[in-house]
Amino acid sequence: MKRKLLSTLVIALLAMQGFANEGMWLLHLLKKINEAEMQGMGLNLTAEEIYSVNNSSLKDAVVRLNGGSCTAEVISDQGLVLTNHHCAYGAVQSLSSVDHDYLTDGFWAMSLKEELPIDGMTVGFLQYIEDVSERVLTGVTADMSEDERNAIIGQAIQEVRAEAIEKGYDADVKGMYYDNEFYLFTYKTYSDIRLVGVPPESIGKFGGDTDNWMWPRHTGDFSMLRIYADSDNNPADYSDSNVAYTPKHHLPVSLDGVKANDFTMIMGYPGSTDRYLSSYGIQEALDLYNPTVVAIRTTRLETMKKHMDADKAVRLQYAAKHAQVANYWKYFQGQSRGLKKLHVYDEKKALEDEFSAWVSKDPARTKMYGEALGLMEEYYKEHRKTVAASVYANEVGFGSDITILAWRFNGNVAASYNEETKAYNPDAIAAYRTQVDDLYKDFDLATEKDVFVALFTMWQKNLPKEQQPEIFNLINKKYKGSVQRFADKMFATSFLSSPEKLKAFLDKPSKKVADKDLAMQTMSSVISMFRTTLRNPEIGVKFDRGYRLFVDGLRKMQPNKKFYPDANSTMRLSYGKVGDYYPADAVHYDYVTTANGIVEKYDPTDPEFVVPERLIDMIKKGDYAQYADENGNLVACFISDNDITGGNSGSPVINGDGHLIGLAFDGNWEAMSGDIAFEDKLQRTISVDIRYVMFVVDKFAGAQNIIDEIDFVKTEAKPVVKTVVKAPVEVK
Numbered sequence: 083m084k085r086k087l088l089s090t091l092v093i094a095l096l097a098m099q100g101f102a103n104e105g106m107w108l109l110h111l112l113k114k115i116n117e118a119e120m121q122g123m124g125l126n127l128t129a130e131e132i133y134s135v136n137n138s139s140l141k142d143a144v145v146r147l148n149g150g151s152c153t154a155e156v157i158s159d160q161g162l163v164l165t166n167h168h169c170a171y172g173a174v175q176s177l178s179s180v181d182h183d184y185l186t187d188g189f190w191a192m193s194l195k196e197e198l199p200i201d202g203m204t205v206g207f208l209q210y211i212e213d214v215s216e217r218v219l220t221g222v223t224a225d226m227s228e229d230e231r232n233a234i235i236g237q238a239i240q241e242v243r244a245e246a247i248e249k250g251y252d253a254d255v256k257g258m259y260y261d262n263e264f265y266l267f268t269y270k271t272y273s274d275i276r277l278v279g280v281p282p283e284s285i286g287k288f289g290g291d292t293d294n295w296m297w298p299r300h301t302g303d304f305s306m307l308r309i310y311a312d313s314d315n316n317p318a319d320y321s322d323s324n325v326a327y328t329p330k331h332h333l334p335v336s337l338d339g340v341k342a343n344d345f346t347m348i349m350g351y352p353g354s355t356d357r358y359l360s361s362y363g364i365q366e367a368l369d370l371y372n373p374t375v376v377a378i379r380t381t382r383l384e385t386m387k388k389h390m391d392a393d394k395a396v397r398l399q400y401a402a403k404h405a406q407v408a409n410y411w412k413y414f415q416g417q418s419r420g421l422k423k424l425h426v427y428d429e430k431k432a433l434e435d436e437f438s439a440w441v442s443k444d445p446a447r448t449k450m451y452g453e454a455l456g457l458m459e460e461y462y463k464e465h466r467k468t469v470a471a472s473v474y475a476n477e478v479g480f481g482s483d484i485t486i487l488a489w490r491f492n493g494n495v496a497a498s499y500n501e502e503t504k505a506y507n508p509d510a511i512a513a514y515r516t517q518v519d520d521l522y523k524d525f526d527l528a529t530e531k532d533v534f535v536a537l538f539t540m541w542q543k544n545l546p547k548e549q550q551p552e553i554f555n556l557i558n559k560k561y562k563g564s565v566q567r568f569a570d571k572m573f574a575t576s577f578l579s580s581p582e583k584l585k586a587f588l589d590k591p592s593k594k595v596a597d598k599d600l601a602m603q604t605m606s607s608v609i610s611m612f613r614t615t616l617r618n619p620e621i622g623v624k625f626d627r628g629y630r631l632f633v634d635g636l637r638k639m640q641p642n643k644k645f646y647p648d649a650n651s652t653m654r655l656s657y658g659k660v661g662d663y664y665p666a667d668a669v670h671y672d673y674v675t676t677a678n679g680i681v682e683k684y685d686p687t688d689p690e691f692v693v694p695e696r697l698i699d700m701i702k703k704g705d706y707a708q709y710a711d712e713n714g715n716l717v718a719c720f721i722s723d724n725d726i727t728g729g730n731s732g733s734p735v736i737n738g739d740g741h742l743i744g745l746a747f748d749g750n751w752e753a754m755s756g757d758i759a760f761e762d763k764l765q766r767t768i769s770v771d772i773r774y775v776m777f778v779v780d781k782f783a784g785a786q787n788i789i790d791e792i793d794f795v796k797t798e799a800k801p802v803v804k805t806v807v808k809a810p811v812e813v814k
Contacts, residue, residue, distance in 0.1 A: 083492040086400060103723045104760035105646045106352050108265070109141060110211040111135035111149040112655065115644055119656050120379050122794060124345025131740065132349075132655065134631065135210045139316030139738055141329035141653065146206045146269070147732065150651035152305065153350030154205065157335060157742060158791040161309040163205065165732030165748045170305035173200045174280050174400040176523070180395055188282040190783045197308055198321050199275035201520070206269040208653050209251055214242050218255070218264040225449065230622045235261070236258070242266055244375055259637070260630040267652055269443075274310035274320045281305075281778050283401075288680065290690030291408050294303055295416055295751045297671055298678045299768050300718045303747040305813070306777045306788065333734060336741035337796040338368030340660045346722040347657040347747050348767065352649035352731030355757045358473065358633050360455075360464035361430040366756065368421055370469040372414040378477040379411035385536045389529040400516050416754025421509070426759045437632070440639045453636035457495045457628030464621045471549035471582060472616050477742035478541045479608035479812030482534035483525050487578045488605035490521070496602075499593055506591050515588050522581040531573045538565045549615065551607035572600035649727055658723040663766060666753045677701045677716040677774070697782060709773040709783065709798075718774045720744060721766040727757050735769045741795055745767035749768040 107116055113129035132140045143156045146161065161636040171185075177198050178184045189198040218238040222231050223243040241502035243266075246253035251268035258265060280286065282658070285302040293299055309327035340346075390397040395739065421427065434455055441447045441454075480486050494514045498507035514799065525767035541550060542557075542565060555742050573579045578586040578601045596602055637645050646654075662673045681701055681702040704715040725748055726733065735744035746769045749756060753765035780789045 088377060096457050099329055101335060103656065103764060104130050104725050106355070106649050106654035106656050106725055107646050108211065108726075109349075109653055109655055110213075113541075115653075116657070117181065119380055120345075120347070121197065123657065123659065125347070125657070126738045127740050130379050131213075132347075135478060138331045140331065140333075140349060140736065141208055143333045144208075144349045144653065144734060145206075148202075148654070149206070150317050150353065150729055151352040152731045155732075155742065156309070156329045156332045158332055158793070160791050161259070161311075162331060162332075162788070163275075163307040164734075164742075164745065165305055165307065166745060167280060167283070167301075167303045167305045168405065168747070169732045170200075170277070170280060170287075171279060171283075173203055173404060175398065175402045176201065176570055177277060178398060180398065183398065184280065184281050185398065185401060188280055188285075188781075188783070189277060190785045192693075192785065192787055193413070193465055194308075194326065195451070197278050199274050200277055200307070203275040203307075204273050205275055205307075205726065206270050206271040206761075212266040212268075213263070213651075214238075214255065214266045215263045217242065228627055235264075236252040239264070245622045254652070256652050257764040258643070258650075260633045261626070262630060262634050263647070265396060267651070271315060272309050272311060272317045274318060275325050276310060278306040278308050278475045279783065279788060281777065281783070284693045285778060287405075288693060289683070290692070292690050294409065295748060295754065296411055297721060297750045297766065297768055298675045298679060298719075300675050300677070301747070301770065302718070302774060302778055303770050304745055304778075306637075306779075307784060310762060331738070332741040332793070333707055333740070333797045334793040335776065336737060336739075336743050337708055337794055338737070338741075338743070339717055339771065339773060340674065340720050340722075340737075340743060342661055344451070345375075345378075345738040346660060346724055346743070347655055347656070348724045348726055348730065348745070349653065349655050349736065350726070351651050351652055352653050352727045352728040353729030355649040355727050357648055357758065358636070358690050359430070359460075359631065359758050360458050360632070361427050361434060362638060363461055364421060364427045364430055366466055366784040367758075368418055368427075370466060371473060372418045374473040375414050375477060376411060376539065378473065378481070379407055381483055381536050381540060382477075382533060383407055383411060385533045389526065389532065393526075396529060399526055400529065403524065405420070413754060415752050415759070420755030420761075421708060421751060421758065423786070424755055424759065424761055424764075429759060433441075433636075437636060437639060441635065447635070451631050453626050454631035454635060457624040458632065461621050461624040461628060464618065465625075468616055470550070470616075474541050474545060474549070475551075475611055475616060479605075479611075481537045483530050483600045484534060484573070485605045485608065486575065487521060488599075488601045489609075491578065491584075491596075492602070492605065495588075496593075496596060504593075506593075509547065510593060510758065512752075515585065518584055518588075523583075527573060527579060531569050533575075535566050535569045538569075540677065551604075551611045553604045553607040556603070562784055568600070575599075576601040578602070633739050640655045647752060649729065651729055656663040656725040658725070658767075659724045660720060663721070663752075663764060665750075665764065670719075673722075674771070675718045677706075677718050679718065694782075700781060704776060705781070706793075709777040709780070713774075714776055716774060717771040718768050719768060721750070721768055723762065723765060724767040725756075725760055725765070726767050735767075739795075742772055744772050746777070 110133055112132060117129040145154050147165060147169055152165055154163045154165035157164050174184050218235055221234045242255050243253045246266060246268050253272050254267045256265055256267060281302050284489050288301045289299065308597050310324040311327040312324060315328050316325055381402065386400050390400050390404065405614045433790060438455060462596060495506055495510050498510035557563060557565060557568045576599050577583045660673050662671055664670050680693060681698060683691050684693060684698060704714060709716060711717055730746050731745040734742050735746055737743050748768040750766045753761045756765045779785050
């Protein structure tokens with residue numbers, strides 16, 4: 083009896099206090115670590131109802147898109163899937179043409195027969211998670227070298243994965259806490275995915291780059307897909323005979339909306355965080371990495387935009403590329419701003435000082451962890467010398483499609499060359515031939531040449547010769563240092579500069595021709611730079627060992643703290659609450675925006691803030707039907723203090739009853755340093771309200787067939803009970 087009372091009291095206290103809702107938690111550990119706190123905040127489910135291996139649970143409705151680039155959720159018993167507009171943007175682009183511009187006009191299938199197959203898209207369902215740490219680390223000792231350790235771990239991981247694959251699963255083994263623990267994740271992957279519906283990009287990208295990472299937001303960032311399976315509901319390649327997938331669980335759609343302090347949880351596949359990053363790493367990011375990325379991407383974006391503005395066909399070809407480059411161009415600017423403003427370096431340094439003091443108080447701890455911070459410091463001291471060159475090799479070396487095409491050719495065809503027969507493998511040639519048209523679908527020669535010239539000229543001017551690939555020796559010697567003259571020659575002569583030339587080469591493949599090709603030489607020189615100038619295994623060992631020891635020691639130094647591993651594209655859950663915030667002195671942001679804000683932002687002279695006139699008319703009339711809130715407004719977006727990052731795009735925002743209330747699609751500008759340090763007072767997840775999504779599908783698109791297959795739930799309003807105060811009875 084006392085134990086039950088104490089548990090109830092703890093939950094009540096948790097519910098009363100404020101929460102710093104940091105954490106991307108592993109689902110199979112929710113029962114042990116998070117369940118009580120979540121229930122105290124408003125969760126009406128058990129951990130078993132969220133993650134179960136043997137029974138249907140919420141995890142069965144949440145999927146990884148294309149191996150984890152985004153997240154999606156199943157919202158009907160016919161395999162209907164909801165994700166962000168920007169997650170399906172490339173797919174919509176690939177299905178579009180000048181005559182059928184689905185990016186501009188949107189697309190809605192009014193029947194299953196009208197749904198469009200998407201090449202190359204996959205959807206993966208998590209089957210189960212297993213802690214395999216003991217097995218993977220068997221034989222590992224503290225005094226062995228990193229090479230010895232990695233060899234043992236690598237072999238064990240191969241065996242664990244092989245066993246899971248033999249059982250019919252896709253399988254990943256992921257290291258956690260800098261390889262102090264290891265977990266097996268198994269999946270069932272479906273590849274017949276079809277486009278069901280997508281709003282015009284004026285709705286799906288409303289606000290464009292201007293509003294990206296910003297709040298308030300009014301973006302209808304959603305798209306709809308469907309999973310198809312064979313007659314036994316199993317994965318199958320695309321076929322007309324496939325049928326709509328029947329899920330183990332799908333999410334009901336709530337029409338209740340959100341209120342301040344409502345419980346929210348987000349499930350999905352966050353890609354990468356650096357919450358354990360040291361003060362040395364933060365200083366390197368601020369001084370070198372971030373500003374270099376931003377400078378290069380600025381040039382790339384400006385060059386692409388010039389060609390996109392001049393030609394509608396090029397705009398369609400480069401829409402997805404431009405959006406991808408712009409997203410993290412703005413992100414790194416915001417991250418640097420946040421790291422400085424929020425004094426994250428100072429916080430990290432204070433933690434490291436505390437760690438150092440804790441280690442020094444015990445000889446055993448000194449022996450185990452005493453070298454950790456020193457190894458990290460030594461790593462960054464050496465690494466800083468090549469940071470800019472590494473960024474240039476990534477961002478410039480593969481910033482133009484001509485070098486990407488060369489890299490793909492090298493891996494798919496050139497690698498098949500047989501020195502004995504002096505010939506390429508004919509099967510490799512035949513397979514590559516089938517990919518050619520798709521490879522060049524989004525390739526414009528004039529655009530790619532200008533991008534190449536602009537970026538390689540930056541490399542030539544901004545970095546010393548010893549940090550440039552060898553191709554610059556040829557440029558300086560034969561082309562008098564002119565990147566433009568070199569590019570003119572390369573794009574005129576390379577067999578990779580057009581699909582016609584590549585097909586002609588594949589008809590008569592020649593290693594001699596490939597070796598002399600300037601695009602191939604450029605790619606090879608960049609790869610060579612990665613393998614020589616930028617490769618330093620000795621300092622990599624210091625990074626691995628230093629961080630592993632630091633994180634292991636940190637968890638022992640703070641035994642009462644709940645630690646979670648960095649995001650690594652595995653399914654996680656974060657939980658929090660809906661709420662406003664104060665980004666600066668005298669500035670307050672509410673927790674919801676309404677469709678009225680779309681009208682306020684509408685600007686027919688700015689492509690980023692134009693929406694169809696019919697939508698404006700509908701908003702002005704205010705006929706929102708069941709999708710209106712209690713005040714008759716249509717909520718567009720809302721914010722909560724959930725912890726997310728890239729890869730969570732499209733993740734379901736779920737209320738305490740397990741119902742879908744929105745789709746996460748962005749973070750906020752004031753907390754762009756959140757991947758490194760969570761800021762509970764500022765960090766917010768921006769989500770599109772599910773009622774706005776359904777309004778667009780129902781009222782704007784008129785897709786009643788989609789609405790009919792969704793399970794809507796709405797809490798009945800409780801009747802107001804009036805207390806009648808009776809006059810006192812006079813006692814005589």
